[in-house]
Amino acid sequence: AQTVTQSQPEMSVQEAETVTLSCTYDTSESNYYLFWYKQPPSRQMILVIRQEAYKQQNATENRFSVNFQKAAKSFSLKISDSQLGDTAMYFCAFMKHWRSRLTFGEGTQLTVNP
């Protein structure tokens, strides 16, 4: 079974600075998919970024980028130029193949301070 671990329960950052959230996972699969989801106080689950394991290039979406280290089974999220609206719980998630279940980490509560 796959497991996802987020070792940082809480983090804080000053507005406009950069922050990195960590995630490690365990799987015996060679092809899979990784995601970061954002959950603001409204509790809506919002997809931030996805990474296909077969792609060596790290995914980027505007201010959000990942550092995907397949051998180390590490998948960190970097948020540049942090904004107050980035304050939320962030979940790392693993998916074995398209349309299969998502396995979530414990979450990291990120607070962006003005």
Next chain:
Amino acid sequence: DAGVIQSPRHEVTEMGQEVTLRCKPISGHDYLFWYRQTMMRGLELLIYFNNNVPIDDSGMPEDRFSAKMPNASFSTLKIQPSEPRDSAVYFCASHSGTEAFFGQGTRLTVV
């Protein structure tokens, strides 16, 4: 498209009562998932359907929980009888194949 629609958004019920949560997936999505979020256990899968057929219900905690998908546009999650430990946020999600789209969740409180 209005996205995945869940109802109700909040539900407060007394222990022992039957509770039914509802979900309307995005049209054309053939996979539907029910997840539960609690402080203690985080986000966990309860059950998922493909083309209205339950594929994996191993996450359903016990016989008090049941889920149905009578057609492609509607699914229910029922708890009977409800217990205080069922208090959680219940999410429904449908898949496009490349992305899981979540509803806004139902916050269930059993008192």
